[in-house]
Amino acid sequence: MYHLTYLANLREIYTAILIIVLPSKQKDMKKMFFTTVLVLAGLSTQAQTDIPSPEVQIKSALLAAPTEKQGEATVLGYNPEGELVVLRKGTNEMICLADDPKKDGFSAACYHQDLNLYMARGRELRSAGKTTEEIFATREKEAKSGKLSMPKQPSALFVYSAPNENFNRNTGEVKNGYLRYVVYVPYATAESTGLPQKPEAAGMPWIMHPGTHGAHIMISPPMDKAAQ
Numbered sequence: 001m002y003h004l005t006y007l008a009n010l011r012e013i014y015t016a017i018l019i020i021v022l023p024s025k026q027k028d029m030k031k032m033f034f035t036t037v038l039v040l041a042g043l044s045t046q047a048q049t050d051i052p053s054p055e056v057q058i059k060s061a062l063l064a065a066p067t068e069k070q071g072e073a074t075v076l077g078y079n080p081e082g083e084l085v086v087l088r089k090g091t092n093e094m095i096c097l098a099d100d101p102k103k104d105g106f107s108a109a110c111y112h113q114d115l116n117l118y119m120a121r122g123r124e125l126r127s128a129g130k131t132t133e134e135i136f137a138t139r140e141k142e143a144k145s146g147k148l149s150m151p152k153q154p155s156a157l158f159v160y161s162a163p164n165e166n167f168n169r170n171t172g173e174v175k176n177g178y179l180r181y182v183v184y185v186p187y188a189t190a191e192s193t194g195l196p197q198k199p200e201a202a203g204m205p206w207i208m209h210p211g212t213h214g215a216h217i218m219i220s221p222p223m224d225k226a227a228q
Contacts, residue, residue, distance in 0.1 A: 050101050051078050052169045054087045057098035059172035061087075064160035064179070065110035069094045073110060084123070095119075099167070106167035106174060112155035115184060121148055136214060143186070143213035150186040150213055157182040157216075181219040188215045 052060070057077035062070040074090035077098035087098070096110040097119075111119060118139065125135045142148035159180050166175040188210065190197050195207040195217060202222040209215050 050169075051080060051082065052098075052101070052172065056169065056172035058087050060106070060167070060174060061096040061098040061108045061110070063174055063177065064108040064158045065094055065096055066158070069110070074113075105161060105164055106177075107159065107161040109157060109159045111157040112151065114151040114153075114155050115157065117149050118151075118184075136209075136212075140213050148213070151184060154217075155184045157184065178223060180221065183217040183219075185215055185217060186213050187211060188217075193217070
């Protein structure tokens with residue numbers, strides 16, 4: 001209904017312009033206009049179909065969560081307009097985020113509910129055009145002032161990713177996905193955790209952004225062992 005109304009409005013406006021400004025070429029211009037509209041409508045429909053169904057988004061998003069957490073996790077995903085919405089309301093502490101269809105590659109994430117404000121603020125700043133550095137600086141300032149609430153205890157994040165060609169948008173299946181692990185420990189340091197600031201071997205835990213609101217432990221398994 002939205003597309004029909006939109007196209008009807010375009011047709012009325014364009015026809016009025018043709019009648020007033022270009023009476024001698026009205027017929028040819030109308031033909032060109034309607035052809036263009038049909039092409040654009042087809043592209044719009046194709047763009048909408050690029051967003052997987054809610055069932056597929058839920059299935060693929062849950063791949064990032066530990067098996068015992070999948071059944072009761074909340075799942076966020078995208079409606080036909082590309083807006084982030086709740087696809088499934090859960091009952092446990094985990095929130096899973098479906099792959100963003102506008103971005104290259106497949107990437108789903110699941111995180112503890114106490115990280116939700118932090119994650120949501122990051123998405124908000126990103127949509128406003130802020131850079132990674134600006135997002136970090138803004139959240140650091142807001143966390144220190146108390147405006148942005150951060151977890152009081154270690155909180156987990158799981159990220160499951162794969163190339164585009166390994167994600168089936170019709171079934172939700174992912175081939176050879178890569179799962180990495182993150183544990184947020186705000187304001188922790190290398191000294192308080194005993195962790196290095198750089199990994200010395202594949203899969204070795206290390207701490208990133210120590211001493212800040214975004215301090216977290218990174219665990220990235222070797223690619224060949226992480227693929228499923």
